[in-house]
Amino acid sequence: QKEVEQNSGPLSVPEGAIASLNCTYSDRGSQSFFWYRQYSGKSPELIMSIYSNGDKEDGRFTAQLNKASQYVSLLIRDSQPSDSATYLCAVKLSSASKIIFGSGTRLSIRP
Amino acid sequence: DTEVTQTPKHLVMGMTNKKSLKCEQHMGHRAMYWYKQKAKKPPELMFVYSYEKLSINESVPSRFSPECPNSSLLNLHLHALQPEDSALYLCASSQEVMAGNTEQFFGPGTRLTVL
Numbered sequence: 001q002k003e004v005e006q007n008s009g010p011l012s013v014p015e016g017a018i019a020s021l022n023c024t025y026s027d028r029g030s031q032s033f034f035w036y037r038q039y040s041g042k043s044p045e046l047i048m049s050i051y052s053n054g055d056k057e058d059g060r061f062t063a064q065l066n067k068a069s070q071y072v073s074l075l076i077r078d079s080q081p082s083d084s085a086t087y088l089c090a091v092k093l094s095s096a097s098k099i100i101f102g103s104g105t106r107l108s109i110r111p
Numbered sequence: 112d113t114e115v116t117q118t119p120k121h122l123v124m125g126m127t128n129k130k131s132l133k134c135e136q137h138m139g140h141r142a143m144y145w146y147k148q149k150a151k152k153p154p155e156l157m158f159v160y161s162y163e164k165l166s167i168n169e170s171v172p173s174r175f176s177p178e179c180p181n182s183s184l185l186n187l188h189l190h191a192l193q194p195e196d197s198a199l200y201l202c203a204s205s206q207e208v209m210a211g212n213t214e215q216f217f218g219p220g221t222r223l224t225v226l
Contacts, residue, residue, distance in 0.1 A: 043201055043217040088153055097208040101153035
């Protein structure tokens with residue numbers, strides 16, 4: 001089992017709709033979770049971090065965390081073509097000073 | 112200022128060359144990282160520095176040699192690389208390594224091509 005798993009996509013969502021990106025992780029002791037957006041040819045950009053169970057909202061983005069189910073998700077409301085990118089889920093391991101990335105979900109917003 | 116800078120943006124080198132990648136941050140962060148990213152893959156951790164000391168080496172070949180001259184600077188010295196080392200090399204920094212909320216901020220990366 002991979003430490004951090006994401007559906008690779010591509011996930012195609014119509015403009016204006018809600019995009020839902022999911023991530024599961026195997027380290028039950030993990031406490032810190034991050035979502036990065038990466039445009040093609042660019043570096044990852046941190047868009048959300050979440051540390052407690054529940055929802056965290058920032059503009060059009062909502063991160064959701066369920067530690068019991070070892071599940072973290074990212075919702076993007078009112079999706080725009082500029083949201084088309086690869087979204088990387090990252091989890092800080094409880095036993096090491098590093099974060100582990102999922103393989104990323106490619107999101108495409110169609111006009 | 113949440114900026115990490117990296118130079119050069121692009122680098123082409125032969126297998127016998129020696130070159131260095133540079134990274135700088137002015138956020139007062141005490142942890143700095145080197146990652147390697149191949150196309151359509153996630154970033155892969157290479158090295159972690161905490162308070163200017165190497166704390167993690169992910170079994171990286173010795174042809175890659177990191178250096179942390181001070182808390183703001185991180186270098187990656189390259190020597191006798193192979194074509195399969197061609198990748199995007201990313202530098203990142205965070206406030207601390209062990210603290211729970213260790214948000215990492217990435218630089219723009221150096222696109223390395225080894226001929």
